[in-house]
Amino acid sequence: MKRAIAVTIILSGILGLQCFAQKKQKVTYEFPEQMSPAVQAEFAKLCDKGKILYDLNCAQCHNTKIKGKEVIPDFTQEKLIGYELRVSNQQHEADMPDTKVTAEELGLITTFLTYKKKNEPSVK
Amino acid sequence: MRKRLLISIIIFAVAVISFSFRDNGSGIYTGYYNEKLDAFSRQQEALLSCIRTTDISTSAGSEKIKQQIQLTRNRLKSMDFWFRYLEPTVYKKINGPLPVEWETEVFEKFEKPYKREGAGLTLAALYLDEEHVNKDTLVSLIKQSITATATYRADSITKNFGTYHHFFLCNRLFLLNLAAIYTTGFECPDTAQIIPELRIMLSDANNMYAAFNESFPATPVTENYLALFRKAIYFSNTQPANYTVFDHFTFIRDYVNPLFALNQQMIKDYRVVSHSLVDYSLNKQATSIFKKNIYNGQNAKGIFLRVDDTAVLADIEKIGKLLFYDPILSGNNLRSCASCHKPTQYFTDTAFAASLQYNNKDLLPRNSPSLLNAQYNHLIMLDGKHISLQNQIKAVVSNPVEMGGEEKAILQKIMSCNQYSKAFKKLLKYTPQEPEVCFEHIASALTMYYAKFSKYYSPFDDAMNDQANIDIAAKQGFNLFMSKAQCATCHFVPQFNGVKPPFISSEFEVLGVPAHKDYKQLSADKGRYEVNPAGETMNAFRTGSVRNAAHTMPYMHNGVFNTMAEVIDFYDAGGGAGHGLKVNNQTLPSDSLHLSATEKTQLVQFIGSLNENITFENPPAKLPVSKIKALNNRKVGGTY
Numbered sequence: 001m002k003r004a005i006a007v008t009i010i011l012s013g014i015l016g017l018q019c020f021a022q023k024k025q026k027v028t029y030e031f032p033e034q035m036s037p038a039v040q041a042e043f044a045k046l047c048d049k050g051k052i053l054y055d056l057n058c059a060q061c062h063n064t065k066i067k068g069k070e071v072i073p074d075f076t077q078e079k080l081i082g083y084e085l086r087v088s089n090q091q092h093e094a095d096m097p098d099t100k101v102t103a104e105e106l107g108l109i110t111t112f113l114t115y116k117k118k119n120e121p122s123v124k
Numbered sequence: 125m126r127k128r129l130l131i132s133i134i135i136f137a138v139a140v141i142s143f144s145f146r147d148n149g150s151g152i153y154t155g156y157y158n159e160k161l162d163a164f165s166r167q168q169e170a171l172l173s174c175i176r177t178t179d180i181s182t183s184a185g186s187e188k189i190k191q192q193i194q195l196t197r198n199r200l201k202s203m204d205f206w207f208r209y210l211e212p213t214v215y216k217k218i219n220g221p222l223p224v225e226w227e228t229e230v231f232e233k234f235e236k237p238y239k240r241e242g243a244g245l246t247l248a249a250l251y252l253d254e255e256h257v258n259k260d261t262l263v264s265l266i267k268q269s270i271t272a273t274a275t276y277r278a279d280s281i282t283k284n285f286g287t288y289h290h291f292f293l294c295n296r297l298f299l300l301n302l303a304a305i306y307t308t309g310f311e312c313p314d315t316a317q318i319i320p321e322l323r324i325m326l327s328d329a330n331n332m333y334a335a336f337n338e339s340f341p342a343t344p345v346t347e348n349y350l351a352l353f354r355k356a357i358y359f360s361n362t363q364p365a366n367y368t369v370f371d372h373f374t375f376i377r378d379y380v381n382p383l384f385a386l387n388q389q390m391i392k393d394y395r396v397v398s399h400s401l402v403d404y405s406l407n408k409q410a411t412s413i414f415k416k417n418i419y420n421g422q423n424a425k426g427i428f429l430r431v432d433d434t435a436v437l438a439d440i441e442k443i444g445k446l447l448f449y450d451p452i453l454s455g456n457n458l459r460s461c462a463s464c465h466k467p468t469q470y471f472t473d474t475a476f477a478a479s480l481q482y483n484n485k486d487l488l489p490r491n492s493p494s495l496l497n498a499q500y501n502h503l504i505m506l507d508g509k510h511i512s513l514q515n516q517i518k519a520v521v522s523n524p525v526e527m528g529g530e531e532k533a534i535l536q537k538i539m540s541c542n543q544y545s546k547a548f549k550k551l552l553k554y555t556p557q558e559p560e561v562c563f564e565h566i567a568s569a570l571t572m573y574y575a576k577f578s579k580y581y582s583p584f585d586d587a588m589n590d591q592a593n594i595d596i597a598a599k600q601g602f603n604l605f606m607s608k609a610q611c612a613t614c615h616f617v618p619q620f621n622g623v624k625p626p627f628i629s630s631e632f633e634v635l636g637v638p639a640h641k642d643y644k645q646l647s648a649d650k651g652r653y654e655v656n657p658a659g660e661t662m663n664a665f666r667t668g669s670v671r672n673a674a675h676t677m678p679y680m681h682n683g684v685f686n687t688m689a690e691v692i693d694f695y696d697a698g699g700g701a702g703h704g705l706k707v708n709n710q711t712l713p714s715d716s717l718h719l720s721a722t723e724k725t726q727l728v729q730f731i732g733s734l735n736e737n738i739t740f741e742n743p744p745a746k747l748p749v750s751k752i753k754a755l756n757n758r759k760v761g762g763t764y
Binding site: 049050052053056083084086087088090093097098099100102103104105108 | 397398399400401403404405420423426429430511512556557558
C-alpha cells in the first residue's frame with residue numbers, strides 16, 4: 001500500500017515537472033538578417049505577446065501533439081492575411097470577430113506566426 | 125421474402141443515385157442571376173453604341189442618351205442585391221456617389237487610405253448636364269462600368285451560388301440599404317427616379333425570392349417574410365413617386381425593419397455562414413436595425429475584451445469613472461477628461477466653440493466632440509486620425525496643448541494611488557499578454573466607462589422598435605431628413621453618422637464651413653488632409669452623429685454655429701459654396717434646398733426626437749489617495 005502511494009507521488013511529481021517544463025518551453029523566432037538587433041528585440045517582445053494571444057485564441061484548434069509535444073503549425077503568409085482570417089472558415093467566423101480578438105491583437109498573432117522558427121521537417 | 129428485400133434495396137439504390145445525379149437545385153436561381161446579368165450587359169452595350177452614334181451637342185441627342193442611361197440604371201438596380209454584397213469595391217465603378225472617393229469601404233484599418241475613381245453611370249448622368257460634354261469621357265465612363273461588370277461573371281463570384289449562404293447575407297445588406305440609402309438619392313442624381321428605381325428593386329427581389337425558393341426548398345424564404353414583402357411592394361407602389369412626399373418613416377418602421385428581423389431569424393435558423401469581409405462588423409443577434417448591437421463598431425472594452433464576468437466589468441467601470449474625473453491624467457494634475465467632455469453637458473463642452481488649451485489661454489483648433497456614441501464610428505477624431513478609442517486617449521493625454529502629460533509619468537502617478545494599483549493588479553489575470561499594468565489598461569478602463577452612456581435609446585428608436593408614439597412633426601421631419609433636406613445621404617440610418625451599411629467605414633465630407641459666421645472666409649483647418657494629403661481631402665471632416673445633437677452645441681468642427689437653426693440655414697443655402705465662399709472640392713451640392721420655415725422646424729423636431737434617454741451619473745465623491753503627498757490636493761474633475 002505504502003509502495004503504491006510512493007509510486008503515485010513519484011509519478012505525479014514527474015507529470016508535474018513535465019507540465020512545468022512544457023510551460024517553460026520557449027519558442028524561438030527567426031528574424032531577417034537585415035533587421036537590426038534593436039528592432040529584432042522589439043519584434044521579439046511583440047512576438048511574445050502574440051504567442052500568449054495565440055495560445056489563448058488559436059492553439060486549441062491548431063496545435064497538434066507529436067510524441068507528446070505540443071507543436072504550433074507553420075502557417076504560410078497567404079494564410080496570415082489580416083481581416084481575411086476572420087471569415088476564412090466557419091469556426092473563425094464564430095470565434096474571431098472584433099469583439100473577441102481586436103485588430104491589434106490579430107496583428108500581434110500574425111507577427112508571432114510570421115517570425116516563429118519553422119518546425120523541423122520531421123514534425124510537419 | 126429475400127427477393128422482396130433485394131428489390132427494395134435496388135429501388136432504394138436507384139432512388140439515391142438518381143437523386144444525387146439530379147440538378148442540385150441551384151439551377152433556377154443561378155439562371156435567374158445570369159439572365160439579369162446578361163440583360164444588364166446588353167443594355168450597357170446599347171448605351172455605348174447610342175453614345176457613339178448620337179450627336180450629343182443637341183438637346184434631343186443628350187435627352188436620348190439620358191434615357192439610355194436610365195434604362196441601364198434600371199437594369200443595374202435588378203442586380204444591386206448581389207453586386208453590392210459580392211464585390212462592393214467593383215460596384216463603385218458602376219455606380220457611386222462621387223467621382224473620386226477615398227477609403228469608402230475600409231476593410232482593414234491598418235491599410236493605407238486608397239483612392240477609388242469612377243462612379244460609372246452616376247457620373248455619366250451628371251456629366252451630361254455639364255456645359256462642354258466630351259464624347260470620349262462619356263464612352264470611357266461606360267466602358268469602365270462594362271469592364272467592372274465582367275467581374276461578376278468570375279468563378280470567385282459565381283461559386284457562391286452553389287449554396288444558400290450568400291443569399292441571406294445579400295438580403296441583409298439589401299434590407300439595411302433599403303433603410304439607409306435606397307430611398308434617399310444617395311447614388312441617384314435624378315431625384316425623380318429614386319422611387320421608380322426603388323419599385324424596380326422591390327419587384328425584382330420578389331421574383332428572385334421565388335427563384336431562390338425553387339432552387340433551395342430546404343432553406344426557403346419563409347411565407348411570412350414573403351407576405352410582408354408583398355405588402356412592402358404594395359406600399360411603395362401606392363405611395364407618391366416624389367421622394368419628398370414618400371412616407372419613409374412608415375416604410376422603414378412597418379416594412380423594412382420587420383423584414384430585417386425576419387431575415388435575421390432565417391440567418392439563425394439556417395445557420396448561415398459568412399465568407400465575406402462585408403459581414404465582419406454586422407451582428408447576427410440584432411433583431412432590429414435600430415438596436416445598438418446592429419454593428420460592432422469600436423471595441424470599447426479595449427484590452428479587457430475577454431472579461432465577461434459582470435462583477436469584474438462593474439469593477440473596471442468603477443475605476444474608469446474615477447480616472448475619467450481624475451486630473452492625475454494631465455501633466456499639471458489640473459485637467460481631467462471631464463474638463464472638456466463634461467458629463468453634465470452630454471460629454472462635450474457647450475460653453476466654448478473649442479475648449480481651452482493646456483495654457484488655459486488660447487482655444488484649441490477644434491470643437492470637443494461628444495463622447496456619446498463615439499464607439500459607433502469606424503475611425504476616431506474629426507480627421508479620422510485614430511483607429512481605436514484607446515489610441516485617441518493616448519494621443520490626448522500626451523498632446524502638449526491638451527493634457528500635456530507623458531504616458532509613463534502618468535502611469536507612475538496612477539500606480540502611486542493604492543486604490544488604482546490594487547484594482548489594476550487584480551485585473552492582470554485577464555490580460556496575460558501584458559504581465560505588468562500598462563497604459564493600455566488605463567485607456568481601456570476609461571473607454572469602458574464612458575461607453576456605457578451610449579447604450580440608451582431615443583424616442584425615435586422607440587417608435588421604430590416598439591411602435592411607440594412619436595410627434596407627427598418629428599415624423600415629418602424624418603421624411604424631410606431622408607429626402608428634400610438631403611441629410612440622410614451623409615448622416616445614415618440608423619446611427620445618423622457617417623457610417624453606412626455594412627458599417628465598415630467612416631465617410632468624410634467637405635462642407636465649406638466658414639471661419640466665422642460672417643462667411644468672409646473658409647475655416648483654415650485642413651481636416652482629413654492632415655492624415656491623408658490629397659486634393660479631395662482638403663478641408664474634409666468625418667461626418668458626426670445627429671443623435672443628441674440638440675444638446676451638443678456649438679456645432680461643426682470649429683463650433684462656429686451656436687444653434688441648430690443656424691446649422692440648418694447653412695445647409696439650406698448650400699454650405700460654404702452656397703454662401704459665396706470659394707470651395708473647390710465641396711462634396712455638398714451648392715444649390716439651395718429651398719426649405720420652408722415649417723420644414724426647418726420639422727427637421728429640428730426630428731433631431732430632437734434623437735435625444736437619447738440617458739441616465740447620467742453624479743461625479744465620484746473623492747479621488748484615490750496617492751503616496752505622493754503633492755498629488756493629494758487634486759480636485760474631482762480637475763480645475764479647468
